[in-house]
Amino acid sequence: MANVLPLPAHDAPLPLLQKASISAPLCRLPLLLHRISAGFPSPADEYAESALDLNTYLIRNKVSTFFFRVIGDSMTGANIHDGDLLVVDRSIEPKHGHIVLAVINNDYTVKRLYRHDGVIELHAENPAYPPIHFQEHDELQVWGVVIGAVSRFAV
Amino acid sequence: MGGGDRSGIALRGVIMESTSAQGQLFALVDVNNFYVSCERVFNPVLENRPVVVLSNNDGCAIARSNEVKTLGVKMGTPWFQMEALAKQHNIVALSSNYALYADMSNRVVSILRDYSPDVEVYSIDESFLGLDGLESLWPSFDVMGQSVRQRVRQWTGLPVCVGIGPSKTLAKLANHVAKKNSSFNGVCDLASMPLPEMDALMAGIEVGEVWGVGHRIQAHLHAVGIRTVRDLRDTPPPWLRSRFGVVMERTGSELRGISCLALEEVAPPKKEIVSSRSFGHLVHDLQSVGEAVAGHASSAAEKLRTQGGVCNAVLVFIQTNRFREQDPQYGGSIVIPLPNASADTRLLVRAALFGLKQVYRGGYAYKKAGVMLMAIGEARVAQGSLLTAHGADERSKRLMQVMDALNTRYGRNTVSVFSSSAPKPWAMRREKMSPCYTTRWSDLPVARAC
Numbered sequence: 330m331a332n333v334l335p336l337p338a339h340d341a342p343l344p345l346l347q348k349a350s351i352s353a354p355l356c357r358l359p360l361l362l363h364r365i366s367a368g369f370p371s372p373a374d375e376y377a378e379s380a381l382d383l384n385t386y387l388i389r390n391k392v393s394t395f396f397f398r399v400i401g402d403s404m405t406g407a408n409i410h411d412g413d414l415l416v417v418d419r420s421i422e423p424k425h426g427h428i429v430l431a432v433i434n435n436d437y438t439v440k441r442l443y444r445h446d447g448v449i450e451l452h453a454e455n456p457a458y459p460p461i462h463f464q465e466h467d468e469l470q471v472w473g474v475v476i477g478a479v480s481r482f483a484v
Numbered sequence: 485m486g487g488g489d490r491s492g493i494a495l496r497g498v499i500m501e502s503t504s505a506q507g508q509l510f511a512l513v514d515v516n517n518f519y520v521s522c523e524r525v526f527n528p529v530l531e532n533r534p535v536v537v538l539s540n541n542d543g544c545a546i547a548r549s550n551e552v553k554t555l556g557v558k559m560g561t562p563w564f565q566m567e568a569l570a571k572q573h574n575i576v577a578l579s580s581n582y583a584l585y586a587d588m589s590n591r592v593v594s595i596l597r598d599y600s601p602d603v604e605v606y607s608i609d610e611s612f613l614g615l616d617g618l619e620s621l622w623p624s625f626d627v628m629g630q631s632v633r634q635r636v637r638q639w640t641g642l643p644v645c646v647g648i649g650p651s652k653t654l655a656k657l658a659n660h661v662a663k664k665n666s667s668f669n670g671v672c673d674l675a676s677m678p679l680p681e682m683d684a685l686m687a688g689i690e691v692g693e694v695w696g697v698g699h700r701i702q703a704h705l706h707a708v709g710i711r712t713v714r715d716l717r718d719t720p721p722p723w724l725r726s727r728f729g730v731v732m733e734r735t736g737s738e739l740r741g742i743s744c745l746a747l748e749e750v751a752p753p754k755k756e757i758v759s760s761r762s763f764g765h766l767v768h769d770l771q772s773v774g775e776a777v778a779g780h781a782s783s784a785a786e787k788l789r790t791q792g793g794v795c796n797a798v799l800v801f802i803q804t805n806r807f808r809e810q811d812p813q814y815g816g817s818i819v820i821p822l823p824n825a826s827a828d829t830r831l832l833v834r835a836a837l838f839g840l841k842q843v844y845r846g847g848y849a850y851k852k853a854g855v856m857l858m859a860i861g862e863a864r865v866a867q868g869s870l871l872t873a874h875g876a877d878e879r880s881k882r883l884m885q886v887m888d889a890l891n892t893r894y895g896r897n898t899v900s901v902f903s904s905s906a907p908k909p910w911a912m913r914r915e916k917m918s919p920c921y922t923t924r925w926s927d928l929p930v931a932r933a934c
Contacts, residue, residue: 390639391594392591392594392595392639392640393591393638393639393640395921395922395929396922396928397928397929397930397931398928398929398930398931399930399931399933400930400931400932400933400934401932401933401934402933402934403933403934404933409933411933414928415931417931419638419639419640419641420638420639430931432528435528435529436528436930436932437528437929437930437931437932438931438932438933439931439932439933440933453933458934472641
């Protein structure tokens, strides 16, 4: 007996969802809402009613979300690996602890934002990389907040 | 309309009356230096540097950053003429990347649709919003304008200006004011501006800045002593009509705050060609809407060829009947970039139908559909390229000539195109083009973790 279960709800509160008027490329996985019994074919195959779209799982605000490609291994501790696809949402206000995409020396850099007691730093998630400090008058430009990373495995 | 003896006081009376009584109010939201701004979102190196975007085949400047404008480079300057200047000032020149611009344009329009149910996409970087009935949502429309600005900037990285006025012409003028005067902080609301201030403002703006007043008309207006926007506003409309025709009369009325141009009732700008019509009866299925859209794309393509143009992007829009309040309402639009500039009916119809499939939703009764050809340039002889140009080669040109000739001789739609096949993967051929950051997996911008 195999059950296809609905996915658990998000554990973090989601920001306001925007009207999705433009469809991003769809990736449809049919979700069967009935039990599939082993042994004889189900007469209810046409009950496959909704389709799961990975976009809706990964993306909260389509209009403000952009994809980036990761190069490097400084974020492996946060499970972000070389070659991964980053999902970056510009509509989220960056907060302490968020993984952010920052503009450093005209490059986009992915790091964890540390902001505590007036100290602002960008932390790597790999001991080989030291944190980046910001002085009082420096400007840290955060391009967007990283809300997900997608890996594909060689098969 | 009264005679030619209207005093300035009376004119102001008209303005007051129309804003309060009819309550028509429009906003024009326009992205500053749109193409350049799109490039800057994904390439921080371009920030604070002079940047131009070049037309097809890297011909002339079709978008300039403020730095380039300051250097005196005019719109349409051929690239070869400014190469020396470019070297001297480190100007970055980019080929136009319509896939990127169309995606960013669609994002901006999505945001605007959250602010108003009535959005008219006027061009790839400008939209009109109907503001009627929305006043209770905001302490003032200036606050709304700032919210639009902030949200578009935050969500897309693009800078916009907002102009608000009791007519589309005034909204457009307000946008110009917001853009030119930094004291407005990007939002100008002419509808709530005290009259003496408005008078002074209009007296300081060249009449050529008014929507619909081109170079030639401007010269004619100068000849009769109308030099500023205020001069034009204070000229009696009947006189304008007798001298310049009904369009100028309408412009005069619009400047007084009497709205003559409704949303959607587009007087297409030079750079766009619109073909749209309401259906005779409500239409539900994709097939029927598709036939209408294909028809609109065909007739727009024909107009495009008549004026010797080619376009780079196609917008398709559909709309339910908003006056049938009992029906569920939906309106959608999308811009589809072309692989290369073209005037080939086959390519334009295919792009329009491809777009329609993205915006069409089942279960609605559609009242109107239309197509707008955007980012129009001059047709040029196709240049040698390793990649095949889609609908821009000699064969296509000859076919279109034959088609137009047949339709002229034997009547409209003697020969027509209806293609529903999906567009092929399109190849770009532009030398200095930036990657398609938002529309191609292989072109994603890089995030460094090193």
